[in-house]
Amino acid sequence: MSTELDELYQSVILDHSKRPRNFGEIADGAVHVHGDNPSCGDEIDLSVKFGADGLVEDVKFKGMGCAISQASASLMTMKLKGKSEADAREMLRAFHDIVTVEVAEPPRMLGDLRLLAGVKKFPQRVKCAMLAWRAFEQALERKGDGPTVSTEPH
Amino acid sequence: MSTELDELYQSVILDHSKRPRNFGEIADGAVHVHGDNPSCGDEIDLSVKFGADGLVEDVKFKGMGCAISQASASLMTMKLKGKSEADAREMLRAFHDIVTVEVAEPPRMLGDLRLLAGVKKFPQRVKCAMLAWRAFEQALERKGDGPTVSTEPH
Amino acid sequence: MTSIDWAKVRADFPILAQQVNGKPLLYLDNAASSQKPRAVISALVNYYERDNANVHRGLHELSSRATDAYEGARVKVAKYLGAASAEEIVFTRGTTEAINLVAQTWGARFVREGDVILLTEMEHHSNLVPWQMLAERTGARLRFVPVAEDGTLALERLGDLLTAEVKMFAFTHISNSLGTINPVAELCRAARAVGAVTLVDAAQSIGHLPVDVREMGCDFLAFSGHKMCAPTGSGALYGRAELLDAMPPWHGGGEMIVTVSYERSTYKKAPARFEAGTPNIAGAVGLGAAVDYIEGIGRATIFEHDLALTRHALARLGELPGVRVQGPRDRRGGLVGFTMDAAHPHDLTTFADQHGLALRGGHHCNMPLMKKLRLPGTTRASFYFYNTKVEVDRMADILAEAVRFFA
Amino acid sequence: MTSIDWAKVRADFPILAQQVNGKPLLYLDNAASSQKPRAVISALVNYYERDNANVHRGLHELSSRATDAYEGARVKVAKYLGAASAEEIVFTRGTTEAINLVAQTWGARFVREGDVILLTEMEHHSNLVPWQMLAERTGARLRFVPVAEDGTLALERLGDLLTAEVKMFAFTHISNSLGTINPVAELCRAARAVGAVTLVDAAQSIGHLPVDVREMGCDFLAFSGHKMCAPTGSGALYGRAELLDAMPPWHGGGEMIVTVSYERSTYKKAPARFEAGTPNIAGAVGLGAAVDYIEGIGRATIFEHDLALTRHALARLGELPGVRVQGPRDRRGGLVGFTMDAAHPHDLTTFADQHGLALRGGHHCNMPLMKKLRLPGTTRASFYFYNTKVEVDRMADILAEAVRFFA
Numbered sequence A, B: 001m002s003t004e005l006d007e008l009y010q011s012v013i014l015d016h017s018k019r020p021r022n023f024g025e026i027a028d029g030a031v032h033v034h035g036d037n038p039s040c041g042d043e044i045d046l047s048v049k050f051g052a053d054g055l056v057e058d059v060k061f062k063g064m065g066c067a068i069s070q071a072s073a074s075l076m077t078m079k080l081k082g083k084s085e086a087d088a089r090e091m092l093r094a095f096h097d098i099v100t101v102e103v104a105e106p107p108r109m110l111g112d113l114r115l116l117a118g119v120k121k122f123p124q125r126v127k128c129a130m131l132a133w134r135a136f137e138q139a140l141e142r143k144g145d146g147p148t149v150s151t152e153p154h
Numbered sequence C, D: 001m002t003s004i005d006w007a008k009v010r011a012d013f014p015i016l017a018q019q020v021n022g023k024p025l026l027y028l029d030n031a032a033s034s035q036k037p038r039a040v041i042s043a044l045v046n047y048y049e050r051d052n053a054n055v056h057r058g059l060h061e062l063s064s065r066a067t068d069a070y071e072g073a074r075v076k077v078a079k080y081l082g083a084a085s086a087e088e089i090v091f092t093r094g095t096t097e098a099i100n101l102v103a104q105t106w107g108a109r110f111v112r113e114g115d116v117i118l119l120t121e122m123e124h125h126s127n128l129v130p131w132q133m134l135a136e137r138t139g140a141r142l143r144f145v146p147v148a149e150d151g152t153l154a155l156e157r158l159g160d161l162l163t164a165e166v167k168m169f170a171f172t173h174i175s176n177s178l179g180t181i182n183p184v185a186e187l188c189r190a191a192r193a194v195g196a197v198t199l200v201d202a203a204q205s206i207g208h209l210p211v212d213v214r215e216m217g218c219d220f221l222a223f224s225g226h227k228m229c230a231p232t233g234s235g236a237l238y239g240r241a242e243l244l245d246a247m248p249p250w251h252g253g254g255e256m257i258v259t260v261s262y263e264r265s266t267y268k269k270a271p272a273r274f275e276a277g278t279p280n281i282a283g284a285v286g287l288g289a290a291v292d293y294i295e296g297i298g299r300a301t302i303f304e305h306d307l308a309l310t311r312h313a314l315a316r317l318g319e320l321p322g323v324r325v326q327g328p329r330d331r332r333g334g335l336v337g338f339t340m341d342a343a344h345p346h347d348l349t350t351f352a353d354q355h356g357l358a359l360r361g362g363h364h365c366n367m368p369l370m371k372k373l374r375l376p377g378t379t380r381a382s383f384y385f386y387n388t389k390v391e392v393d394r395m396a397d398i399l400a401e402a403v404r405f406f407a
């Protein structure tokens, strides 16, 4: 068996892809973002609620797509809750690093997200791993606009 | 020296191309046809006057183009005068034969036109040799229409 | 039966004898693009090493050879399609360009506000988007023949849909995601009865089974060379002479004109009218070589071979838990699209690739169909004559392993 | 000076080592199409023998390799042209397709009745007819910068012609019949001053001298691969990102869409927006190899070499009675168009061919210019870096013989 495959699809990842955490939609007061990868059809609807203190109060997602995109979204929502914008951005940067380049010691703050490091051996799958994060990045950009209900056109 | 070239450009041919016979236009009562080879820019304006008896009474041409197209036109005008439609068509057929295929004994009625047999070694030049003849063929088609002054669009 | 030595045929394809990710390459992405036999690659090399020059404009030896090779390829393609003459063949980059050519030139001349373009729900984006654009420009409307539950066209709806307002009926010969073979002759007959022009998208059928435009009775047919052993960037539009000659020119430039002044130009007849500029000469030569190669095997023989593999694949896939094959059971071409409960097409394709198996996963340029079928895409295995039963078995084994892996 | 071993360079071109009509081939029809070095032919063979698959859509190894090769070629072309990014490069079949793309998409969006398209009197049909068609569709008018007696543009007229009504100024970098090198940067500057968009036809300059879109300051630039050692059917349009992104899509189909429903579609940004369907992948890969090959010699070096041959040719032709060279004395590219009193261009070209010499005779897709110059066409010798001074002498000897033969 291919060890690259085993690293890519670790049991935690398959588990998150099958039973995603924080799956759903935040009804009130959240920023909603739609994201997709047109070439593969992966889609995500992300809702992010920012607290009065500017911290990420809640994150939920709905979506369909491959195991990598679903697991990445699920793990992301778990890790982002309670983070400040600065920390969240730092996490985004760190996550992008581990799925694209060799990182000797992946930062501990990424927690189980580090299990997605196997993606870097599969360059065509990086966009799957990044889908939820790109949506979150957009949510950050629109944080100032206050709660939205519209979805983002591509 | 290439014998093919010597056969193609016999002195009679070069002579006709430089001093074409029957060069000009028939003022009255003639069928006028314009012909060209768009890919090489050769052009001909042919005027043919048919007698009351249906014979070719007079043929003149004006044109510019390569030695082959000019010599062929010049020689053609000389040979066609006084011919019946049937003879002229026969001549057209016979001439097309000698410039495209090996003909053991080219018909004597072609006279000096037989000198153009060298063209068959140069397939791209066949359309040069045929330009005047195609125009003449059109003139025959329009013989019944009576004299025209219009030129043929491509 | 046929007496083809398939192992020898397979050896004509240098690319197949390689390892990918440590495993022998098992190329089952033929519906996306086929591989090229040595005969086609050599035709390119010979062209560039001996005959290369620009076509039509030259009076020197290389130019004559290039022109003869290019026009000779046109004659081969015309015969291959059963066209009445080589003048009915316009060389294009492929299917997509050919369909756009028709939508833009035929469409500009013949389609008006309120007219209907009839398509089917199973069209590739290349036979859908050009018509959407034409509809937007002209105010014409699009209608679609539905795809029934079993993956075939709902032909009982044709009577309602194919009305006198329909100016064009454009449909695929073989669906690239479902594998459905459409009854093209019947569809063309029905269209003719209401005076509609037909365009057959032959991208998936061209190298796979006998295709004869006069038997089909179509007005236009579009195909790509790269799916039938020919070079990328080659392909053609077949158009009935009468229609081609009634169409306005497309691109302006060298080779398609009769006379040019600064103010205006006059244009040649088809096919030159639609081939402005220096064409893909070597591509056409390679396409001619591909025609010869395929005819050397025989399209009926190829169809039989591909069908046998498909049947075997259907049988093997049927044994796998949670695997559902899309498309009809019968009358299908040499491709199989399926879903696997345990794995999304992209995960499955990545898994397969690690085993040397080239499959394709996704919407296959059939987005609206996938949406209608409520599928996030499918995984597709598509066969060609160089594939073997042993390869199909290997594929099935890899997929069985995937079922376990992703369970 | 440079230290190129030109004999070794010449040996890279297999086609040149042949006899034509019993004489060594003397290929001087490079302005029509150049020959291909082994490096480019091998790039094609390697692509088809190792990496061939469809691009972009696949998650398997061959598809990744094909995509990397294709997109890698785009990066090479972008660098070769000095573009700001690879997104500014749209692959096309060649110059003609690139110009038609601009005339149709940019033209549809930005040109209105009464607007002016400014061209020059020396444009190739490919940079004239597309604009005539656009003018006809939109009611725009065409204007022409005259060609002066000496074969250069009458730049003193530019002030009158380049008014605020001019939306597009499209001109050739090097004239393919006169050899004139136009002052492109100056023309682009003048156009910018009145807010006109510029398109440079680089068909004749692309492989012959340094071409840098930002130094030129042009908005669009079109070229053909087949004139710069690359395969037929390859080429590109450079467009400033801002302009490309403002243009509507061109052909509809696979690869250029973001979403498709049965009713409507949304489109990707450039360059994908303009590359519907499967592209000429191998053609692009070959173009990338040609860029590498040419950069290995150096474009400044090539220019120097071609210029030396041209000067020598001008000197030798000057000795022949009744031979008149067209075009300017200075600032000219590596081609020489001339007339010979004794012989029409077609007779001369046939004569040359019998001596193994490939020349081109005719209007060179410059019909209106030939009419203006009252020429029935010219005979053209065009040089490339694999030609030698000895070959130019042989050409001159053959032409001298022709003068005697046709006298």
Ligand SMILES: Cc1ncc(COP(=O)(O)O)c(C=O)c1O
Residues within 6 Å of the ligand: C254, C276, C277, C278, C279, D031, D032, D094, D095, D096, D097, D124, D126, D127, D172, D174, D175, D176, D201, D203, D204, D224, D226, D365
């Ligand atoms: C100046 C010029 N423009 C445009 C073209 C057209 O190029 P292509 O036929 O490769 O599209 C040519 C070559 O024939 C040319 O010389």
Ligand SMILES: Cc1ncc(COP(=O)(O)O)c(C=O)c1O
Residues within 6 Å of the ligand: C031, C032, C093, C094, C095, C096, C097, C124, C126, C127, C172, C174, C175, C176, C201, C203, C204, C224, C226, C365, D254, D276, D277, D278, D279
């Ligand atoms: C049914 C069908 N139509 C059209 C196309 C488009 O062909 P191309 O991309 O070669 O233009 C394809 C292939 O992708 C296809 O399968």
